[in-house]
Amino acid sequence: MSNALLISAASAPGGNLLFFVFALAACLCAVAVVAAQTVVRMAFWLVLSLGSTAALFFLADADFVGAAQLLIYVGGTLVLLVFGVMLTASGPYLKISTSPGEIVLGSAVALLFLFVVIASISGVNWPAPAVADAGDLQTTAGNTLRPLGLSFLGTRPDLDLADGDQLSPGYLLPFEIVSVHLLVVLIGAAYLARAKRRATGT
């Protein structure tokens, strides 16, 4: 551990520039996903888009979320997607052609959604980001893992310290719900895989 990281990278002089670079990359690659014709090319652009989003998380000092984004979406979901395309595609490069009607309908929905997003973003009164003073941060910037882990266990040291007599439950309940949900998904997947094998066996 070397010296303190008292300013977040986003507030650094280069941080804003990098933010625009990655935000632009994420948006352009997302457009390219829609414009691409083959599924694997879509996956390629999606990797770049999601990777840029992960970089935005890293810029915002949310290391854990950025790494989770990389591991789950890029390393997990997209690999499975391409793997599925490889196993199921009939030709060498499976093309998806969109009819003009679909393009019109899709762009209309997209524009409506864009309108909703812009309206809701402009409606919020965004507070100016608080600049961290020296001494405000116990750990280095981006090192949020220990408070995160404690809050998943059911304690919020940051809140509990503020008013000593009241304890907040943290995120124990959502964490448990998610883990039970994942267990259900796992059992379901195992059941489906078994059923298919029996059907082919008999």
Add this chain to the structure above:
Amino acid sequence: MLSGVAKWAFWNAGPRFFFMALRSAMRVLQTVTCLAPCFGMGQSVMMLAAQSIADFLAGITEAIAPGKGLQYVLAAVIHAVLLVHAFALSPAVFIWLERKVAGRIQDRLGPTRVGGLFGWLQSLADGIKLVQKEDLCPPAADSLLFRSAPYFVCVASFAAFMVLPFSHGWVAVAADCGLFIILAILSLEVFGIIMAGYSSGSKWSLFGGMREAAQMVSYEIPLAICALVPVIAAGSLNLGEIGGMQRGGVQNWFILHDPFSFIAFFVYFVVATASCKRAPFDLAEAESELVGGFHTEYSGIRWSFFFMGEYASMFAVCGIASILFLGGWNTGIPPLDDALYTARNASGSDGSAIVGYLANVLGLLVFVSKAFVGVFVQIWLRWTLPRLRIDQVMTTCLKYLVPISCFLFLGATLWPLLLATAAQRSTWTPQPLGARAAAELRESTAATSAPVAEMPVPAVPAVQAQLDARPEGAIQ
């Protein structure tokens, strides 16, 4: 006769050489421009780490240009250049080592000519040859994916070096979830290989890519679970803290922390070998059946990018193994470890900064030699064991390695409870882990600025109980 040779040289060799040089230069330029956006992501992450050196550089740059801007850029450039060198030089060494070891195992000499003694310049000669080769793209290939796939592999394994600590505090990004980030980044490498296999427009490549996808999707599970076993002992995902806690003798290394982590080390090593697609798990390239697997259609510099990525990620996974299980940069000799620790901590006062620096250099050498031994064993395995079949690879993972690693994970969680109830202690070693963890944390917070040390210690009963309940002892 002589004039004939000269004439030929003038009309043929001269322009040919000129064009070859021009093409190589263009290739290098193209490579640099292609890599630039990919490295952009790395640079941004590096900005986080830049600040540690930025503080260091404050005195120097303040005279030239006030403000933080120059410091950031300078620090990022220093980190990036150091890491690029580590990333580019380690494959060069390992490729030479691979050829020498293969030669020895097959009862021949391996490279002997280039560079004189032991043919140590062989990798450079290979590299020059590969840069000059024609950059082919088959007509059946999807050229965008085909051309960009090697960069994915290369950038993913390069980015892993950003969170890998090479010595005490010598890390580009000292992230709190360093292990998580490094596993996430290493899992991106498979995407480049799948894309290469798919976009080549060749059946051999497609088979290689499919095998790689199936293999990696399966092997990531035991890899992560085995990496979690020492994390349970350490109570941290920060690679720097995990390494620091293993100070003070071999008995403090996490491989000897409990019987489960001892087995977990070997399981991790097998799975890490598979995740680098090394023999006996190199189904993705399988020369004897698939020509070259996913890289059948590649040539020249793009082909060599795959191999740079492969050897660099071999070093990365062995480095992770050495930090998680083998004490990282700690020597394992108690007096020497303590001396180095005091030397590092005393740095800052007059004249002892250089001693602390040298202690870190020694730590770097220890870490690199541990990782180097791991890579050597991987090379040794490659030339000793026959390749498995794809169904055997999947069986090994899903029927053996996943249950074994789950069992080890469960055992590692139960071990502290067992020790606490049976022997009323937290570890079997005389020095409890909690003390080491506390020292590590104290050090990391003491390094930050002075007001931080005056942070109120959490006195809330629930928090305190939570920390006391930890088997290793309270961290605060």
